[in-house]
Amino acid sequence: MRFRYPHAVVPLFSTMNTQTLSNSTPFSNLQKSLFLQTRFFQPKRPFFTVFCSKRASKFPPLPLKTNGYHGVSTAKVPRPVHLEENSMESQFDILKKKLEVVGMDTGICVPGQNNHLLCPKCQGGDTLEKSLSIYIAPDGGSAAWVCFRGKCGWQGSTQVFADSNSYSKSMKKLKPTKKKRELKEEDLQLEPLCDELVGYFSERLISKETLQRNGVMQRKYDDQIVIVFTYRRNGALISCKYRDVNKKFWQEADTEKIFYGLDDIVGESDVIIVEGEMDKLAMEEAGFRNCISVPDGAPPSVSSKELPPLEQDTKYQYLWNCKDELKKASRIILATDGDPPGQALSEELARRFGKEKCWRVRWPKKGKSDDCKDANEVLMYLGPDALKEVIENAELYPIRGLFNFRDYFDEIDAYYHRTLGYDSGLSTGWNNLNGLYNIVPGELTIVTGVPNSGKSEWIDALLCNLNQSAGWKFALCSMENKVREHARKLLEKHVKKPFFNDRYAEDAERMSLEEYEEGKLWLNDTFYLIRCENDALPNIKWVLDLAKAAVLRHGVRGLVIDPYNELDHQRPPNMTETEYVSQMLTLIKRFAQHHGCHVWFVAHPRQLHNWVGGPPNLYDISGSAHFINKCDNGIVIHRNRDPEAGPVDQVQVCVRKVRNKVAGTIGEAALFYNRVTGEYSEDDRKR
Numbered sequence: 001m002r003f004r005y006p007h008a009v010v011p012l013f014s015t016m017n018t019q020t021l022s023n024s025t026p027f028s029n030l031q032k033s034l035f036l037q038t039r040f041f042q043p044k045r046p047f048f049t050v051f052c053s054k055r056a057s058k059f060p061p062l063p064l065k066t067n068g069y070h071g072v073s074t075a076k077v078p079r080p081v082h083l084e085e086n087s088m089e090s091q092f093d094i095l096k097k098k099l100e101v102v103g104m105d106t107g108i109c110v111p112g113q114n115n116h117l118l119c120p121k122c123q124g125g126d127t128l129e130k131s132l133s134i135y136i137a138p139d140g141g142s143a144a145w146v147c148f149r150g151k152c153g154w155q156g157s158t159q160v161f162a163d164s165n166s167y168s169k170s171m172k173k174l175k176p177t178k179k180k181r182e183l184k185e186e187d188l189q190l191e192p193l194c195d196e197l198v199g200y201f202s203e204r205l206i207s208k209e210t211l212q213r214n215g216v217m218q219r220k221y222d223d224q225i226v227i228v229f230t231y232r233r234n235g236a237l238i239s240c241k242y243r244d245v246n247k248k249f250w251q252e253a254d255t256e257k258i259f260y261g262l263d264d265i266v267g268e269s270d271v272i273i274v275e276g277e278m279d280k281l282a283m284e285e286a287g288f289r290n291c292i293s294v295p296d297g298a299p300p301s302v303s304s305k306e307l308p309p310l311e312q313d314t315k316y317q318y319l320w321n322c323k324d325e326l327k328k329a330s331r332i333i334l335a336t337d338g339d340p341p342g343q344a345l346s347e348e349l350a351r352r353f354g355k356e357k358c359w360r361v362r363w364p365k366k367g368k369s370d371d372c373k374d375a376n377e378v379l380m381y382l383g384p385d386a387l388k389e390v391i392e393n394a395e396l397y398p399i400r401g402l403f404n405f406r407d408y409f410d411e412i413d414a415y416y417h418r419t420l421g422y423d424s425g426l427s428t429g430w431n432n433l434n435g436l437y438n439i440v441p442g443e444l445t446i447v448t449g450v451p452n453s454g455k456s457e458w459i460d461a462l463l464c465n466l467n468q469s470a471g472w473k474f475a476l477c478s479m480e481n482k483v484r485e486h487a488r489k490l491l492e493k494h495v496k497k498p499f500f501n502d503r504y505a506e507d508a509e510r511m512s513l514e515e516y517e518e519g520k521l522w523l524n525d526t527f528y529l530i531r532c533e534n535d536a537l538p539n540i541k542w543v544l545d546l547a548k549a550a551v552l553r554h555g556v557r558g559l560v561i562d563p564y565n566e567l568d569h570q571r572p573p574n575m576t577e578t579e580y581v582s583q584m585l586t587l588i589k590r591f592a593q594h595h596g597c598h599v600w601f602v603a604h605p606r607q608l609h610n611w612v613g614g615p616p617n618l619y620d621i622s623g624s625a626h627f628i629n630k631c632d633n634g635i636v637i638h639r640n641r642d643p644e645a646g647p648v649d650q651v652q653v654c655v656r657k658v659r660n661k662v663a664g665t666i667g668e669a670a671l672f673y674n675r676v677t678g679e680y681s682e683d684d685r686k687r
């Protein structure tokens, strides 16, 4: 069926659903039944058929665009190369001729201002009112007009040349002069709903009482009948929205856009907002009168732009022009459609109301898989109690960056059921450290100790253990190690044999060539080196960028930065070292958490005066107390160098800070260092 809009109304350009009734309701035979009833009104035409345009004019038919007349002048009229001084007059003459063709008496018209004429469409009604306001551009090249009579509302525009500059100017000029029409019910010839329409609503579970209380009417256009939703403020008619059998909507032109049902929310603290009049009526059936509907549907998507100033927020003026009615509203329940445009509308409304004031609903399932899409569907498929439940169970509108624990329940469940992996930490491989220190992905461990205490050796041994037990791979940024020496140390730990048969190997058997070759493959597969090839010092950002690449490309689970003082510290002159360290550790922690990568960061203690050989304190780390403040774990590696105090190969692993009690606690454990292979063991007999 073809559908045409009358002159006095404008189609809704929103994404409002235009499905046919038969598609959108469970009463598939409804449309058919309505058609069968057509004889009641017009024997030969279907009831609710297309809506005719206004009665034929005495003027020749004009090609209509949705907003009125455009066609006459938009034909491709060749534009003169240039216009002479007196061209304005000639343009204006052409324009006047065009306007006369559509019945305007332009004798008194003056360019550059609004002129008031008798409307050729409605002839000014009984009072012969000069209701047509026509603005003619100062250069006489274009005109735009509107009839302010409620019953007419004819509007249009024309221009002398298709690409006339003055055209857009005159259109703009007309806009502010468009005053909102005051509707009179008697002019619109609204009628109470006929029994058939009441029946149609009752099939959608909307009662006659609800229809009457909400002023739902009907209107005849020649031989057509459509539903009329009356938009009122303080009881006065502000606008009308029409709906035909095909679920096509249009509105009275040049009327103020307001929420439907506005009077129902005056003084209410809870306000429900829906996306259509039917939903507003459905809410009433579920016991909620404090509900309003937006007047013109939903946008296709959320705007990526900043909110415009109020006066430029044209699409949402209906939200700004009811501040009084919304004065008491402290809770806005957004119950727009469940489809993407409906959700975009919710977001746009929430942006304007303030998300902290907003709630949202979840539409329940109507069948095995499909969700209800709006309030009327819930009413029809599940009944009023279900709709009531939907509103009562409205949840807080999400605010970016503000969460509740429910948002994380999946993750917390996985933590509880230990399916996340290594949440209590991965064992270091030394049983006597199990209660003290375990490796949790995404944490930062600071390792310190006096020079030569074995910090680097112990970390290397730890990495070998983690690789052996869990297959973890690592990125190494070890500035003090030559690559070949670092390879030797790691291979010795892996093969458990010395690299050379040198003095340090004592009488231990050297690793064989096969063991060495196998070891090389393991080395290559397990460690990724972050090094500045030009002898420059790496800065932390550079290191973390490469570590990120190692995570993404090779799946590394750990990063070693050894040591802090070998990084290139580009500390700005106005920044203290404390501030600098704080920022650097924030970067490292962010990297660790984001990539679930454990970071070991080696930092030296400052020069200790009066040092008597004991392990240093974490607060002794050179640079800043932030090392201990910001890390998740703090470990001091210390070894005995006094033969009289005990075995000199004994190493103390002093766990001085553990933030996560699941992963360990403060304490100390002793390990024994095997000088030949670089291995550490908890049992001195294994040396």
Ligand SMILES: Nc1ncnc2c1ncn2[C@@H]1O[C@H](COP(=O)(O)OP(=O)(O)OP(=O)(O)O)[C@@H](O)[C@H]1O
Pocket (backbone or CB within 6 Å): 449, 450, 451, 452, 453, 454, 455, 456, 457, 458, 480, 604, 639, 648, 649, 650, 651, 673, 675
């Ligand atoms: N418990 C130990 N007994 C004997 N020698 C050890 C022990 N621990 C480490 N070493 C030796 O000390 C040397 C330095 O070890 P390592 O590089 O791990 O120390 P470090 O604390 O990292 O030193 P620096 O702070 O200078 O970087 C190595 O030659 C290593 O073999």
